[in-house]
Amino acid sequence: MEKTMEIQISSELLDGLVLSLLTREDYYGYAITQEIQKTINISDSTMYPVLKRLQKNDWLTTYDQPFQGRNRRYYRITEAGTQHLEQLLGAWKTYKKNLDGIFDQTQIPPVALGGQG
Structure with missing residues (x-):
């Protein structure tokens, strides 16, 4: 089993992960958390404020x-x-390259x- 490190x-980055996930299909909140948790350790209580912020900024909508x-x-x-995701991806690529x-x-x-000895 691979040992993971908490970073x-x-x-x-969290905004970018959520927005990137939503380019594939629409998700409900719990399912977003479950998908993101496959890659990083994040709690439900962390995810919902992220979704609210993204909605407030008109980067996502709900139904x-x-x-x-x-x-x-x-x-x-x-x-x-x-x-916004395109901007985040550009910044991420530069950051990752560096x-x-x-x-x-x-x-x-x-x-x-x-x-x-």
Whole structure:
């Protein structure tokens, strides 16, 4: 099993992940959290404020659909959300390229075999 490391995720990166997910299809809130949790550790209580912020900025819209006697609130990316996502993707590619420039040149010394002495 691969050991994972907790890295702090910025709100912009989280916005980008949600918007990117919504380019594939519309999702309801819990399903968004479940999909994002496949990649990063995030709680339901973190995700809903993100969705509210994205909606407030007109980057996504909502609609309700009946499901087993209740309504599910679905989220859909807007045209403005798509434009914002394009900006985030551009920034991410630059950021990733800069980080890769450092990480790709890393030279980890070989582990010494046996004890010292």
